[in-house]
């Protein structure tokens with residue numbers, strides 16, 4: 034049976050659904066930057082300080098997961114030929130609960146209130162379960178490109194495992210359960226969240242968009258076939274070892290998962306170097322900085338480097354960078370495409386739909402990347418400093434500078450996205 | 463399984479991708495006669511591709527396979543959108559407006575990619591399946607200059 038679903042725009046969700054996710058996410062990055070500006074030196078001294086845990090989740094859930102959810106709802110009908118059931122309802126419910134959950138969890142981690150932690154864990158559980166159920170249904174029906182669909186399915190399972198482990202950690206923090214080797218369990222949780230949910234989704238989406246965006250050679254088939262499933266196997270074995278009290282062996286298997294992503298990152302950089310579209314646009318700059326950050330993070334982690342530095346590279350280098358770069362393409366295209374569709378539907382051929390760069394011009398997008406890069410470099414330097422013997426004042430100033438630049442760049446990202454949406458809305462069609 | 467139409471038309475898509483990339487590369491040079499030549503080559507190649515689809519492949523497919531009518535209609539309306547962009551591209555090249563040329567090429571590129579994705583994934587395999595005797599012949603049409 035040939036699959037004709039996803040051919041028409043009627044299958045795609047109303048533009049307001051993904052845009053609500055995309056427009057809210059940068060505000061969480063602004064908040065993370067604000068916290069770094071305020072308490073940066075404390076955050077970068079230890080991953081276990083309360084504000085560090087909050088910054089982590091503001092980025093991982095408020096920014097990254099929010100954008101990934103919005104993008105999946107938008108992309109599934111097109112990439113996998115399978116619309117998400119009740120997409121408006123699912124989108125709104127997911128988003129409200131994700132926002133509520135992220136804010137409450139942050140409050141709970143920062144001030145230690147049991148009520149906040151409970152509300153946070155509960156809302157995240159509800160919101161992400163709704164999301165995973167609806168997209169899970171769409172993905173079981175999906176008949177698109179197999180490698181991408183497989184990676185997306187695995188990523189969704191990883192989201193559920195991350196969620197369950199996160200809730201388990203909350204229960205432990207609330208004193209409801211005693212768990213030996215708490216740190217190992219946190220590490221397992223973050224491995225499923227970062228390598229699993231984020232990493233495998235980046236792979237699945239990358240197989241499609243890297244060749245498409247910049248006209249590069251396709252990814253090699255062996256990579257597309259093995260990378261995501263191997264990550265899933267590595268994480269599963271690591272979890273089993275952890276559950277049976279073999280924390281050290283588990284870490285080794287996580288390393289295997291990280292190596293799979295290293296290969297993916299290296300191949301991605303190579304594909305993009307061999308691209309045919311010559312322009313160095315903001316999306317490409319973001320892909321490069323993100324893949325380089327991922328490579329550095331993996332090398333550092335394998336060499337036993339500072340966890341805080343690895344965290345900055347993964348969360349800010351990849352977690353903020355890559356989605357930002359993708360939004361610079363997705364948002365203008367969606368704006369243009371929906372306007373175009375409306376023009377056809379209303380037969381208003383007297384008006385001319387403005388091209389994509391009218392929605393987000395190239396120059397401000399590059400400037401936004403520049404400000405972001407200042408934030409990334411300053412925070413990387415600040416997180417690396419404690420390993421060296423320098424005056425404490427230097428680290429503090431760098432952390433503040435990084436936080437300030439992150440507030441600016443995320444605010445600027447929000448402005449560019451919002452302006453694109455206003456232009457879309459303001460267009461007389 | 464016959465894949466003649468899928469293979470040859472997909473290859474022609476890639477040929478058009480290369481021409482679009484070449485047009486973008488030429489914009490960097492600032493030589494407007496070279497830009498004009500590159501844009502014309504791109505538009506000609508794409509128009510020829512659309513003509514083969516609209517005049518040969520799609521009508522034959524619609525005759526034997528009624529369910530294809532709806533997707534074909536969508537493909538043709540996207541061709542119309544792309545032709546609209548060709549026209550605007552021509553005007554911007556004539557006015558030596560670099561910003562508009564780059565913005566239009568970017569828009570065209572994205573529209574083309576999602577259009578081709580659907581043809582390569584759905585329409586062409588459908589045509590190969592429904593028109594096994596004519597597939598090779600249709601594929602050969604692409605190679606006639």
Ligand code: HEM
Pocket residue numbers: 080081085086089090093094098138153154157158161195196199200202203206219222223226227230231
């Ligand atoms: C889905 C609901 C989630 C909940 C309820 C949750 C909860 C938690 C909790 C309670 C901790 C440990 C806090 C402590 O040790 O005091 C933690 C750590 C962590 N979580 Fe989550 N989390 C969730 C989702 C995620 C996601 C999706 C990601 C990544 C994409 C993530 C990344 C991390 C990281 C990296 C840490 C370690 C932070 C550090 O060691 O500095 N979490 N999480």
Ligand SMILES: [Fe+2]
Pocket residue numbers: 512515537541577581
């Ligand atoms: Fe076509």
Ligand SMILES: [Fe+2]
Pocket residue numbers: 471475511515578581
């Ligand atoms: Fe085509």
